Amino acid sequence: MAATAPADLRPDPPVPPAAEAGSSLEEFGYRQELHRSLGRYASFAAGFSFISVLTTVFQFFAVGYAFGGPVFFWTWPAVLAGQLLVAACFAELAARYPISGAIYQWSSRLSNLTFGWFAGWIMVIGQVVVVAAAALALQMVMPPIWSGFQILGGDPSPLSPTGAANAAVLGTLLLVLTTWVNVIDNRVMSVINRIGVTAEIIGAVLIVVLLLTHSERSPGITFHTSGAETGLFGALLVGSFTAAYVMIGFDSAGEMSEETRDPLRTAPRTILSALGAAGLLGGLLVLGGLLAAPSLTDGNLAADGMSYVLTSSLGDGLGRVLLADVVVAIVVATLAVQTAACRMLFSMARDGQLPCSGLLSKVNRRTGMPTAPALVVGVLAAALLLLNFSSPDAFLAIGTTCIVMLYLAYSMVTGPLLVRRLRGTYSSRTDALDEAGKPLFSLGRWGLPVNVLALLYGLFMTVNLAWPRAEVYDPAGGHWYFQWFTVLFLSGTVALGAAYRTYRTYKRAASAR
Template sequence: MTSTAPADLRPDPPGPDGAADLAAFGYRQELHRSLGRYASFAAGFSFISVLTTVFQFFAFGYAFGGPVFFWTWPAVLVGQLLVAACFAELAARYPISGAVYQWSSRLSNLTFGWFAGWIMVIGQIVVVAAAALALQIVLPAIWSGFQLIGSDPAPTSPDGAANAAVLGVILLVLTTLVNVVDNRVMSVINRVGVTAEIIGAVLIIVLLLTHSERSPGITFHTGAGSTGLFGALMVGSFAAAYVMIGFDSAGEMSEETHHPRRTAPRTILVALGSAGLLASLIVLGGLLAAPSLTDGHLAVDGLGYVLTSSLGDGVGRALLVDVVVAIAVATLAIQTAACRMLFSMARDGQLPLSRRLAKVNPRTGMPSAPALAVGVLAAALLLLNFASPDAFLAIGTTCIVMLYLAYAMVTGPLLVRRLRGQFPDPDGQGGTDEEGRPLFSLGRWGIPVNAVALVYGLFMTVNLAWPRAAVYDPTGGHWYFQWFTLLFLGATVAAGLLYRALRARTAVEEAPEAVPASYA
């Protein structure tokens, strides 16, 4: 359905660099186009959020993999760079909000693309909740007063899990407000936060490497209690897989970015590459600088323990403050990405309450209803933490699986298009960007890169979703956490099927809907 907007809508700025291009896809410029290259990079980098996710999952990766889990980071980075390269090509050709939904729909058909978007947006909402939970990893370590419930700050304890939910809800209230105010405010917060995070990450790397207690050779050891090298790598890869997602956010923000056909492909790759490199070095530095690899602290307290014990309380706590900033900005960026996905699907009339979800405030350039919806649903997910500490891991793993599956629902149809010779110019609109230069393209490497990216994505989806009792239900008695990812994914697909069935049943009573231009 072609998007509608108030008659007095004045996109800011109204330049032709994106509005006319967007019109070719059947949409009007409603979101304010005010983001530059660094803001586009910040959107992807802040979703990945090196400090948030490394601090959040370092302890888990080490507990199951030992020092050898370091090697999962470069391995996952290479695999995700292949996926990102495919996405960069699509971002250059389809510069539209709701990236995964739009790309999958236009490469396959609207029904398949709808399920890709549906799985993606539910996964993004879960990621918002998981990111907000990360505050528990660092705030109590900075000051015990942040432990509002009980006395045990460990996220795996009942007190820590409940406190994580409370802190997470408070953060979600703040990020929801920012996502309603104005996209300029959101962009400024993102850019400042990402700059602070990059500076903090570099400082952490330098300080950890200069306080090394051992040589890098330790990374070839699995550690006590691991399940062998293969098992250590498979489970240890969860941490890296959780970190290196969300790089497609630069594509999500295409309708708010100047020269998106040129900017988005590059910022997708740069955001993932820089974040993956920084994350790998932080993990290596943490392993080398940890006072001990066998006293149990690394598997419970993670990098926070390394910073405060190796660098001293003063320096360690100061760096943890920077981590708090990164967590807040990451939660904001992920919520923003989910909002754009909801908005994109809603303006096509593809969601319940579509008219409300597709409404953009002409003054702020922000879709307010999606922000409220994502905030409320993510906060509801946090309530699972009151049920059991194991919910933390279940939520974290579920969101990774959802995003990996949605990514495969893009790389799969893209590979089919390539094999049919219908790519890299699928819409017949030419091969140049806003500056008249050739669009980003993998050229003759397109098919092999795409094929490996698809196989990698499907393999990691199965690996992450596998119901390992030792991982998801270590204390026993909570079978639903062991199967939580598959149950949640099944419920998501079932809810989607039910909605599509009800929608098809009532479609005969409604006027036929126009389909946006360029859907194949």
């Protein structure tokens, strides 16, 4: 097993009681406070529901098609390959550091506490933004099911003023529900997650089959562009936003390690299986949508995306039933993302690394859930939804910002891991065993090339997604702050974190005098 955290990670750790069977927390100086009740499928569900192909494909298909045309399909296998490289590195770390707050914990142990803290800080803020973005997805599917869900009236398109405002209303109501579930009990949360993921997988498979059997054209259409002014390469760069947004959050199985039975064996496998399953299903959904769309040129596909395909190709009745399954997926996805953010806050607070750490690290003994983090994440995500009232362009700005922050946080793990490999100070420990007495997951001799490619891919996509393209983020003009929203938000996050770290250091120095 890997070495324990740096000495300053937990300045005065309490003496932990005997760990439960399969728990390795003693070794890291932590008490077993969260209830260890999640099995392998629940662990898989945590990662799959965060990715949530139905939520994200339905939410961002229109964006990818609008800027890339049919050829944007090929960004899907490219992004999947890149993310599998990252996931392979994470799977190796999950087998050695089975601790909540995975990104923060892994980065801290591979580098130092300060660098790891910033990785965790960027990750948790990004997760809060993902919660808000996931909740906004309801607008893509609920009004097409029933016009009564357009509470504020007017145009239901999420890019229209009334649609954007209504998305914020629906999203806020959803956040109230997911926050409540995140407070009740982790077993209740797990049951909802498993049922939701099962329904999502069944629904996704059914949608794929129906779309492919209602094809209007051949797969050769995927080699066509929409005549974007930026050319083929530019179309692919922007078209990759859809795949990039979908295939994040597979690290959630690592986030839930302290609540998972046999985490050394389970977490690495579910990280890879959740991403693999989501990648396959999502790719088929995108392909099916392109093949079954009644028209590729009438503008509906670039405006309403997959919702338009389902209701137009499969009929209103069946289309609405399938859209109802998408609603379930969105609810479960929002719940899963909020849970992951809660575990990150809990992990950092447990180390005394956040304001109000005592409150944020408190676990309800009866429920096995940290209550305060759930409330904090819910309130902050709801506050972000208010941006949707100001302008429809906030939808894409919020969505892209959360992707960039997660990609950057991932690189703050693969980067230090690569440095350790190059220095020869990282040991894959192929002789170590998991709970079943089998060798821990290891990349072996493939570790270095996989790590190099994972880091290069992550940095490239971070720059690609954050690049302030006016035609993407401010198409109507006059809102420069949306064009630069991702850069400004990320800079503000880092600046706020640096200010807090400086204040904390000053306060410690003053108390020591």
